[in-house]
Amino acid sequence: MKTIPFNQLQETLYHQTMDNGLDVYVLPKKGFNKTYATFTTKYGSVDNHFVPLNGSENIQVPDGIAHFLEHKLFEKEDRDVFQDFSKQGASSNAFTSFTRTAYLFSTTQNVMQNLETLVNFVQDPYFSDKSVEKEKGIIGQEIEMYNDNSDWRAYFGVIENMFHHHPVKIDIAGTVESIAKITKESLYTCYETFYHPSNMVLFVVGAVEPNEIMSFVEKNQAAKSYKDQPPVERFFDEEPKKVAEKKRVLPMSVQVAKCLVGFKEPNPGRQGEELLKHELSINLALDLMFGQSSENYETLYNEGLIDQSFSYDFTEEEKFGFSILGSNTSSPDELADRLYNMIQSFKNKAVDEEQLERIRKKKIGSFLRALNSPEFIANQFTRYRFNQMDLFEVVPVLEALTAKDVEKAVKEHFAEECFTVCQVVPKA
Amino acid sequence: MAIIPHEKTSCGGLTLHRIQTDKYKTTTVVMQFKAKLTKDTVTERALLPYVLQSGTAQYGSSKAVRTELEKLYGATLGVDLAKKGDFHIMTFRMDFANEKFLSEDDPLFKKALTLLADVVMNPKTGYAGFDPSIVEKEKRTMKQRIESIYDDKMRYSNMRLTQEMFPDEPFGLHVFGESEQVDKVTSQSLYDYYKKICSEDEIDLYFVGNLEGIEVESIVKELFPFEERSSRESETTVKASLEVEEKEVQETQEIKQGKLHMGFRSGVGYADDEYYALQVFNGMFGGFSHSKLFRNVREKESLAYYAASRYESHKGLIIVMSGIEAKNYSKTVEIIKEQLTAMRNGDFNEEEMKQTKTMIRNQLLETVDDAKGMVELLYHGVVSRKLRSIEEWLDGVEAVTTEDILAVADKVKLDTVYFLKGEEA
Incomplete structure (x- = not known):
């Protein structure tokens, strides 16, 4: 042991x-x-x-x-x-x-x-x-x-x-x-x-x-008679970088529309520390762009384009990854355009060091909070382990991430051809 | 040592609760404001916490407040509304890291509490009451929040069932407020209401975490100088009357799965001696995967993915929920009623009872592992005016007999069967 x-x-x-x-x-x-x-x-x-x-x-x-x-x-x-x-x-x-x-x-x-x-x-x-x-x-x-x-x-x-x-x-x-x-x-x-x-x-x-x-x-x-077994051979068809559909609208029995936008990860295949770094970088970037302390969040909220249901997340596994963000909204089309434009303009700017420090602190605090939960520890540790990552490396990797790392990950991930929109709208 | 090391003191206008524990890496703070749920106040009360968290005298916007929270290693601040019996509870929750686990030793307690006090005590004001631009924005969001209840069919069905069960009572109101009242709220009227709750509401402030070496009481006195108020000890919940006619309500929407919600009255609440028996009854009826509902509706008949019952601790209600195909409506209602009859007839064995008690014990002890869960358990004691220790609770459940369960089962009375079904059916 x-x-x-x-x-x-x-x-x-x-x-x-x-x-x-x-x-x-x-x-x-x-x-x-x-x-x-x-x-x-x-x-x-x-x-x-x-x-x-x-x-x-x-x-x-x-x-x-x-x-x-x-x-x-x-x-x-x-x-x-x-x-x-x-x-x-x-x-x-x-x-x-x-x-x-x-x-x-x-x-x-x-x-x-x-x-x-x-x-x-x-x-x-x-x-x-x-x-x-x-x-x-x-x-x-x-x-x-x-x-x-x-x-x-x-x-x-x-x-x-x-x-x-x-x-x-x-x-x-x-x-x-x-x-x-x-x-x-x-x-x-x-x-x-x-x-x-x-x-x-x-x-x-x-x-x-x-x-x-x-x-x-x-x-x-x-006491159980297991014979050694080779690793399982799994097959996945070649997946293009670009998305299959740019937009989908689902009429449903709702009163408030929803708009989610997503970016497909164009270069999946990372494992271990490389994946951990990439995942944390994109999530830091999402916090910088759309966290509740961001200008973008304030603008969208003040204009009534988003409400408290607004959320964002990036996740990547061995063969696929994606970021998804969005909210209940009064104007699903406008929200999709605005989110896209905000991301593009973030890509063209340098990451602000002071903001990065603040978000880094926030992430470290959230990680500590998550460790209060036995469920989080067991489930996340296992997910990380299957991707050759170590859950307990989150804080050291967060501490070592630089503005350059974040900028590089952002340029790679948020590509135009990887962008797509899905809306739920009230049935007429 | 007690399972919950709970210390309670009166501290000016509020009651301070300290739970000292070193099992968490963060400190949790929960502030509860309690007042009667009424049609006249439900909408302003539902709006108020959202306005308060959107700007303080010092940090004039939501963005500024959130920036401060991030600086405190991502302290979280959340607001919430709940209905507990006849009361409308407004909650502020904060959770921040214990600096012991951080690479720098920046004491966070006082700073975090100062920010919470800023939100609760020193709101951003305008020429008449709150800052009108904040109030208008939050009114807009609030309308959307109320509208979106419709979009979550399980939640919607619950709201509709409650409305049908209590058409003329405040308990039938939704804690998110009334859509048609929102426009009547002004920044001045809301501010007047805020002043009123500051001097009249019953306030409980909970701290859970490693508080060693922190002068909690003096910090709270300094930051939350609420004036003393008259006791509300006599205010309790009136349990739902058992004099009721069974009724059926059906509604149609464009959905695939029907939502069946059945409301029962039990006449038993948290403060009653029969409460333990009610818990065991509910556990055997529909609270767990070994319960009658799960076994018969799901496992035996494959009618549903979920079939469960839960009880409301103060008003004395039991709600059964199941998602089914519309064509199976009558059959499912029949099976559910049969399970209640079986409970009444004592059609259960010693082992089911023992299994249920074990699961309730497990559930209680697990709830105590979560800081928020612990506060939730303690707060039941405030709402019901009966503070029960976990030890007492565990013993009470253990002591429940077959006769106790039969007595509760006999009281349980079906009130409303609500069914939300798809259009094609």
Whole structure:
């Protein structure tokens, strides 16, 4: 077991890689009642084209299958795992993102027993024809719920606009039609391919003792007969730099219009510190341009073009990235133009050192605040880890970023051909 | 040691609450203003905090206030409105880093509090009341905020259900205020209202974090010199009457998934002895994934992705929510009613009860891990006039018997079934 102290933050992280390749991390949190654990596979909605385990040719699986698998893993031949957790005083859940599927619990008692349930249920699938059919009705309603959600539709609409081929443009849950094609057999194929321990990370944070966790996991894993498995081969079609659609308008049952604009990252492929630096640079730039202390925010707010729903974010994974910003608005077209122009004019100016210092401080403070949350630590650490980044490097990298770094990242990211707009407007 | 190390003192016109803990890397400050929810004041009250945070005598614009916050290592400042029982609560929240974790040792406590005091105590004023340009801007944003409730169908359905359940009572009002009243507010009328709440509202100020070595009380006295006010100890919430006729309301919009919201009255509130039994009842009925609603509506019949119930702690309500296809409306309502009947008939076992108590215990202890959650729990005690320690709460839940649950189940009465459905159906 490796001990990694972070003195300034007064945190210590413990790490061990098991013989079968499973990475386990433990972060004890003093004074907390709760323990939060996530067991995550590097497998999400975008991984729909790959060579299955022991297969020779690549296959394409139905849209929404990673998310469907997440639902079905909770159901066993004789019971529902949700119930096991709740009998042991834990609440459990799971989520599927573009690139990850995470299973989790939080509890204030029986930590080791719940941890055993978590690890064992994820590593012991049981899919049957009957239960697969039953789930289609439930997930169908989940899909409809999102279809009626105007914020989600606007957000997803921008992403759909950006990409020609990349499966990030496909809704994580799939569609009612695509999930109809899912079978017990296709679930097993995905499971065998992506749920090998070497493709997974276990993170435990809270009221725990690291030695106890590590030796438990070690024994638990040693008792299971995993064979070494090569890294999964995934396929993605060549994706052009420019966006697929410049604009999309979605009439919906709303009273207030929404306008989101996005920039597709033209050069994805970064990992590790390079990615961390790029991601932080663009996010700093967004704060400089549109934070609540910026002139742009003040102008847009004073003119009634945005309200408190205004938000912005940049995120990048191994094969794709994007920034998205926007708001509820009275004039969706004007807002799109103004945002675009404000970004272009920022690109042509040098970054103001004093403002940069202030935003840097703000980011450091927000990071400290985020460390109050066990959920943030486990989920973000895992996301960073899958991209070869280290969550605890955020503060040092922030401290080292220069105005030049930010300017360079901005010039690269906010390109005209990468810009797109999605609006939700009231149905006539 | 107590699970929540809570110290309470009277400090001029407000009550000061200190929760000393070293588990966080930041300090959280929550300031609650409490007054009765009324039709006459709901709109001004809903507007006021947004105006206050948009400019102070010293920092004359929202931009200037936000710049100061950023300088304090990204201190956050947020305002919020809530309905708790018969009260309209206005909240200011601030959260700032503990300098112990920063590479420089700049004491942030006093500076952050000074800025909060500036926002609350020293607003930017014009020739008549508040700065009129700020008031006009915030009025515009407010109208948009009210309009956008319609756009979130779950929220909209909740608002509509509450309106239908309490057509002639203040509890039926939405905390965001009334759209048609917004234009009547002027910078002077709003300022007069502000002066009134400063001298009359019941104010509670919470600090959660590592406060060692900080003279919290003297800093608060200096920065928030509210005058003493008469006690409001006797003001409590009148629970929703159980004399009610069952009714059904349907509405149509262009949406795909129907939103079914059912409102029940329980007659049990936070201050009552039966409150623990109500919590256990709700947990077994629809509060968790092992509850009757989740198991029957979702797992057994595949009718919905979500099917849950939650209780309102002060007015004595239980709300059931589920997203379903319109064609399954009658079937789902039937199943939900059957679950209530099952609860009334004692159709549950010892294990379900034990499981539910364990989950409630877990939920309470987890809430205490979050600074805001801790304040929320403590504030229930202020609103209901019954301060309960977590220990007492945990013991109370543990002691609930089958008879207690049956007694609560027997009281629970369906009031309104609200259904928002798609046009095609």
